[in-house]
Structures are given as structure tokens and as C-alpha cells.
Amino acid sequence: MPQPVETLLARIRELQDSLQEELEEKRAEFRYRIVSGRARFEDEVLARHRALKVSLLAFLASPRPLFILTAPAIYALILPLALLDLFMAIYQAVCFPVYGIEKVRRGDYVFIDRHQLAYLNGLQKLNCVYCGYANGVIALAREVAARTEQYWCPIKHSRRIADPHAFYGNFTDFGDAEGFHARQSGLRSDLRRIRGR
Template identity: 60%
Template sequence: MAEQKSVIDTILERMRVLQDELEEEVARRGAAFRYRLVNGRVVFEDEIRRQHRRFRVRLWTFLKATRPLVVLSAPVTYGLIVPLVLLDLFTALYQAICFPVYGIPKVKRRDHIRIDRHHLAYLNGLQKLNCVYCGYANGLIAHAREVAARTEAYWCPIKHAGAVKEPHRHYPGFLDYGDAERFRAGLEDSRADLGEDSTGT
């Protein structure tokens, strides 16, 4: 069992190194496209902003090129804002009430919800609105997933019998399916790990 844990720890460490490399590459590309983050806000060089504006497609031109069925489906797409806001509200309530009781660190929304693409001058108003919507929706789902993942790590840190596609970040440390002998100790370890967790919040 210790050998299996060691192999998993080695793989997880390689994954962390790759994540760091990815973040460095994203930062390098940011420099190449001549923007920087100032207090969390994107700032482009003036000349780059002027270049971006030249690429912007006017709203009317954009709408004329859009297929009618896409326009007709828009209310369904935007209608999802209602369940998304409810998910946001109930996730916040759940965390506020239950996580202090369990001793689980809260998941910070700002670490998952990124709304910054509306600063891109080559997008028209509707494209910016769509980018705000997608940034909120996908960030919220990532936030809710981490809340659910920490809950699972607290109550039931057991792998499934079959493969799980793209499991959450806590899943690799879960107990093997059928490992009855280690369940009690593994459950306590998983809870202790959550209490110490200060990354990816």
C-alpha cells in the first residue's frame, strides 16, 4: 500500500510541476501580446489597444453574419443565468453553514471566476457580454466543483470501481475501491489534508 501511495505522490508532483510550467508559459505569452495585470486588472499598451480596435467587427455586421437559428436559441442560452445564480447562492450558503462545522477551508470564488475578456478592444459589445457570461458560468461551475470535491474528500474519499474522466484534483489521493482495511485511517487522513489545504482555493 505504501508503494502505491508513493507512486501516486510522484505522479501528483509531476502534475504540479507541469501546472507551474503552464502558468509560466501563459505569463510569457502575456508579455508577447503586451499586456500586464495591475491589481487584477488587464492593462494593454496604448498602441496595442489601437490595433485591437481595428480588428473589431461592428455589432450590426456581426449580427448580419449570425445564423437565424443561433439568434433564436439565444434566450435558452441566456436563460441559464437563473439556475446559475441559484447555484451560486446555494453554494455560498452551503459553504457558509457547513464548511466551518466540518473544518474545511472555504473555496474562494475569485480564484475560479475570471471576468476579464471584456477588456479586449477587438470584441464588440455583444461579444463582450457573451465573454462575461461564459467567464461567470464556467468559473462558477469550477467553483462549485471544488466545493463538491472538498465535500466528497471529507465524507467519502473512495475511488470508483471504474475509470473517471477528468476527476477533480482531490480524487487521486482517495482510497482504492474495496480497501476496507484502510478506510477508517484513510478517511481521517483525507480530512486532515483538507484542513491543511491552502492551495487551489
């Protein structure tokens, strides 16, 4: 009989599969396909997108002045994000082979594709590149940290956390000393078998 956590994890996987099916339906609805890693819209759709693009001057004329003043604070984060990206690569290259943990594929998390949309002006495209990079690096770091946590400390917290990572459901319960010692080796072995998460 499956454990409640295993049942929930199986349900989550089913929901993720359903989400992927929904995304495939949206591709058909918005009439594009992926060719060599890039979205390709039908010519008619592409022409409509170009017609809907707001010019850069009109775009800059519309925001409140405070929006423009906050831009340096937003873009200043590129330095720590780039350093985080670099350190995640070094950390995985040095530590994961030693621990026998399957490395996280950066390309599964850092997506830069929205700049391909013809209905965005240059500044909007730059913003989309930045957000895709920032959120991708943070998601990558979360996955690296999650695998590290499963290796070293696969124990649930004593209270509810807002958004647990995908491995968290398999961790031993807080206070279950016997379970921790019995399952730690198996949870470490699981990390060697991760493929294409």
C-alpha cells in the same frame, strides 16, 4: 519511496507550474500586464485591437438565424447558475466551518475579465462575461463538491471516470476497507490545510 499516485500528483503540479510560465510568456508576447487585477495593454496594441473590432451590426448580420434562435436557451441558464452560486456560498458558510474544511475562494474560480478586450463588440463582451461567470461558477461548485467528497467519501470509483478532480488521486481504492478506515481521518485533516488552491 513515493507512491505512484504521489508521483503523478507531483508531476501534475509541475505541469501546472509550466503552464503558468507559458501564460507569463504570452503576457509578454501580447504586451500586457496585470495592474490592480486588470489587464493593461500597451497603447499601440490597444489601438490595433480597436481597429480589429467587428461592429455589432456586422456581427449580427453574419450568424445563421438558428444561432440567434438558440440564444434564449443559452441565457436562460443564468437563473440556475446564479442559484448554484448563491447555494454554494450558503453551503460553505454553514457546513465548511462545522467540518473544518477550508473554504473555496470564489475569486479563484469566477473570472470576469474578457470584457476588457477592445477587439470585442458589446454583444461579444456580454457573451464573454456570461461564459466566464458560468464556467467559473461550475468550477467553483466542482471544487466545493470535491472537498466535500474528500471529507465524507474519499473512495475511488470502481471504474475510470472521465475527468477526476484534483483530490481524487489521494482517495482510497475501491474495495480497500482497511485503507478507507485508516486514511479517512488524515484526508479530512488535509482539508484544513488547503491554502490558495
